[in-house]
Structures are given as C-alpha cells and as structure tokens.
Amino acid sequence: MAEHRYDPVTGQYTTGHSWDGIEELYTPLPRWWVITLVISFIVAIIYAALYPGWPTTRFAFTGLLGWTSAGQLAEEQAEARSEQAHWRNQIAAKSVAEIEQSDELRTFAITGGRALFNQNCAACHGIGAGGQQGQFPSLIDDDWLWGGKIDDVYQTIAHGIRNEDPESRQSEMPAFAEMLSPEEIAAVAEYVATLSDASKADSRKALTGAEVFANNCAGCHGENGEGMREMGAPRLADQIWLYGDGKDAVARQVAHPRMGMMPAWKPRLGDDAVKMLAVYVHSLGGGEK
Ligand code: HEC
Ligand code: HEC
Numbered sequence: 001m002a003e004h005r006y007d008p009v010t011g012q013y014t015t016g017h018s019w020d021g022i023e024e025l026y027t028p029l030p031r032w033w034v035i036t037l038v039i040s041f042i043v044a045i046i047y048a049a050l051y052p053g054w055p056t057t058r059f060a061f062t063g064l065l066g067w068t069s070a071g072q073l074a075e076e077q078a079e080a081r082s083e084q085a086h087w088r089n090q091i092a093a094k095s096v097a098e099i100e101q102s103d104e105l106r107t108f109a110i111t112g113g114r115a116l117f118n119q120n121c122a123a124c125h126g127i128g129a130g131g132q133q134g135q136f137p138s139l140i141d142d143d144w145l146w147g148g149k150i151d152d153v154y155q156t157i158a159h160g161i162r163n164e165d166p167e168s169r170q171s172e173m174p175a176f177a178e179m180l181s182p183e184e185i186a187a188v189a190e191y192v193a194t195l196s197d198a199s200k201a202d203s204r205k206a207l208t209g210a211e212v213f214a215n216n217c218a219g220c221h222g223e224n225g226e227g228m229r230e231m232g233a234p235r236l237a238d239q240i241w242l243y244g245d246g247k248d249a250v251a252r253q254v255a256h257p258r259m260g261m262m263p264a265w266k267p268r269l270g271d272d273a274v275k276m277l278a279v280y281v282h283s284l285g286g287g288e289k
Contacts, residue, residue: 091272096154099279106279113280116273120265129284134244136260140284143240145232148288152229154278158271160264161232168264171231173220177255180212188212189251195225195237 005014010025017024048054052068054061062068087108091099099105118127124136131138137145146156146169159167176185191209194200204210214223220233227235234242242260243253266274281287 088272091275096150096275096278096282099275100150100282106283109276109279110283112273113276113278116269116277117280120269121277124262129281133241137242138240139281140286141240142286142288143235143238144229144286144288145227145234145242147229148282148286150278150282150287153282153287154274156262157277157281158264158266158274161262162259163261163264165264165267169232171220171233172259173233173253173257175256176216180216180254184209184212185251185254186247188217188254189247192217192225192236192250193245193247196239 004016004026005023007014007023007025010027013026015024015026050063050065050067052060052063087105090105091109094102094105099109117125117129121129125131125139126136129139131140137143142148144152146152146161155167156169159165159169161169162171180188187207187209189209191204191207191213194204194207220228220231221236222228222233225236227233227237239245241249243249243258265277269277
C-alpha cells in the first residue's frame with residue numbers, strides 16, 4: 001500500500017490504493033447526494049413509525065396512526081353512502097313509475113341499476129343485457145316473456161321466475177314427449193317454423209301440425225303464435241328465439257321444455273336495489289309505456 005499523497009492536479013489526497021501506478025483519489029461524495037440520502041433515512045423512519053409494517057413471528061406493528069387500508073375503504077364507503085342517502089331515501093319512498101317521472105331520480109336509478117346489473121345479472125343476461133342465445137333472454141329488445149311495462153319488469157325482478165318465492169312468476173309448458181307421438185311433435189315443429197313467415201300464412205293451415213298446435217299449444221302461445229304474457233309463453237311468430245330456431249330446436253323444446261328459472265332478487269338485494277334495476281332494464285330500449 002502506497003502512502004497518502006497530495007495530488008496537485010485535482011487538489012485531493014489519494015487513498016493509498018495503487019494498481020500498476022494508477023492511484024485512487026479520495027474524492028468525497030457530493031454534498032447534495034449525502035443530504036438526499038440522510039433525508040430519505042429520516043423520512044423512512046418517520047413513515048415506518050406512523051404506518052403499519054415490521055412483522056414479527058407473533059404480531060405486526062400497527063403504526064402510530066392506526067391506519068389500515070380496510071379502514072380507509074370503510075370510511076370512503078360510509079361517506080359515499082351518506083352522500084347517496086338523500087337519493088336512496090327518495091327511491092325507497094317512491095314507486096318505480098314515480099321514479100321514472102323525475103329526471104334526477106331516474107338518472108340516479110339508472111346509474112346505480114347498471115352497477116347492480118353488472119354485479120348480479122350479467123353472469124346470465126350478459127354485460128349490456130344482450131342475453132345468451134339458447135339460455136337467457138335478451139332484455140334490450142321489445143320481445144318480453146312476462147311483460148315490458150315498468151311494473152311488470154319490477155315484479156319479475158323482485159320475485160323471480162319459477163322459484164319458491166310465493167309471488168314468483170309461475171307456469172309450466174307440459175313435456176309433450178309423454179302426450180304426443182314423435183310424428184305429431186315433428187309435425188307441430190314444422191308448423192311452428194312457418195309461423196314467423198308471413199308468406200306461408202295460408203298454406204300452413206293445411207299442415208297436419210296445424211291441428212296439433214290448435215289443440216295443444218294455442219291455449220298458451222295463442223292461436224297464431226302471438227304468445228301470452230300471463231303464462232310467460234314466448235311469441236312464436238317472430239324471429240326472436242329463447243331456445244334456438246329451426247324445427248329441431250322447436251321439437252326438442254316441445255318434447256322436453258327447458259323451463260328457465262330466475263331467483264327472486266328482492267330478498268337478496270332489497271327493494272331499493274330492485275327498483276333501480278327495474279328502471280335500468282326498462283331504459284334499455286325495449287321498455288313499454
Ligand atoms: C341464474 C341466471 C339468472 C340471473 C343471475 C338473472 N336472471 Fe333474469 N332471467 C333468467 C332466466 C332463465 C329468465 C327467463 C325465464 C323464463 O323462461 O321465463 C330470466 C328473465 C328475466 C326477465 C324477464 C324477461 C322477459 O322477457 O319478461 C327480467 C326482467 C330479468 N330476468 C331481469 C334480471 C335482473 C335485473 C337480474 C339481476 C338482478 C337477473 N335477471 C338475473 C336467468 C337469470
Ligand atoms: C301451459 C302453457 C304452454 C303450453 C300448453 C305450451 N307451451 Fe310452449 N312454452 C310455454 C312457456 C311458459 C315457454 C317458455 C319456457 C321457458 O321460459 O323456459 C314455452 C316455450 C316454447 C318454445 C320456445 C320458444 C323460444 O323462443 O325458444 C316453443 C318452440 C314452444 N313453447 C312451443 C310449444 C308447442 C309447439 C306447444 C304445443 C305442442 C306448446 N309450446 C305448448 C308454455 C306453454
């Protein structure tokens with residue numbers, strides 16, 4: 001190790017380290033850097049004292065402020081709830097029809113209803129309520145199983161369809177596999193497939209399926225397949241199909257009907273939530289006056 005030596009070029013002393021004559025200078029760290037480092041240490045110590053951290057095997061230090069992220073969330077939620085209380089109270093006090101008449105309440109209900117819908121309904125009816133072909137009805141068209149007036153929609157959502165709720169929508173299409181022969185089922189399916197085609201209005205009467213339909217189906221689906229909302233029986237004379245179009249899909253449904261079910265939402269979400277959902281669904285495009 002060489003001696004500390006004064007280097008006249010830089011005005012610094014050397015450390016004494018030398019490699020093949022190359023010597024290391026003893027340049028101090030820049031002052032701004034040292035100050036920043038020290039401040040960072042101080043801030044880190046204060047932060048560690050105020051906020052939770054430092055786990056041990058038995059407990060974790062909770063911090064002098066007692067702050068938790070769960071607590072902050074609860075506080076923000078309470079704040080949001082108290083801001084909403086004004087609107088929520090009005091929703092609770094008014095009927096769905098009255099809510100729709102007030103622009104402000106309607107806007108609040110649609111916004112809240114959309115959020116509730118995405119959480120609770122989208123799994124079946126799809127984000128945006130477009131439905132899923134063959135399983136869950138679209139709620140944005142004007143083809144309603146149980147009715148598209150605001151009170152009908154409210155009733156359907158509140159009490160659901162084919163469940164144990166005493167006010168649930170109820171109806172059952174019989175399983176015709178036990179009542180009709182396979183030939184009759186095929187014939188009636190062929191007949192149903194012509195209902196949505198206006199050009200076949202006269203010729204379809206001659207089909208053997210016409211009689212089967214009149215005797216077994218018209219009571220619920222209407223003489224010309226126009227549907228019946230009291231029974232939740234879909235309109236068959238249109239291009240909108242819950243369980244698929246075509247003779248095969250119709251024959252399957254006739255032999256072994258699916259009978260879609262929906263839970264009652266009022267016991268789960270509360271009446272205010274159901275009102276907001278009803279206003280939201282009613283606003284989607286198919287809502288009837
Ligand atoms: C488990 C799946 C499922 C969920 C979740 C669900 N639904 Fe349904 N919903 C159905 C089925 C199935 C039907 C059709 C039943 C039938 O065949 O009559 C239906 C029908 C409806 C209807 C009647 C449509 C018509 O044409 O008359 C409305 C309105 C409705 N749902 C709204 C909602 C709302 C709002 C929610 C969320 C709170 C929701 N649904 C959640 C399965 C579901
Ligand atoms: C007691 C009333 C009732 C009778 C009788 C009845 N249906 Fe239905 N039908 C329904 C109901 C309710 C639905 C809806 C089922 C559901 O939502 O799961 C339905 C659904 C259907 C569908 C599915 C429509 C779609 O959009 O996918 C077809 C097709 C159909 N019925 C044909 C018939 C035919 C054909 C007959 C006679 C052989 C018949 N139904 C008799 C009540 C009835």
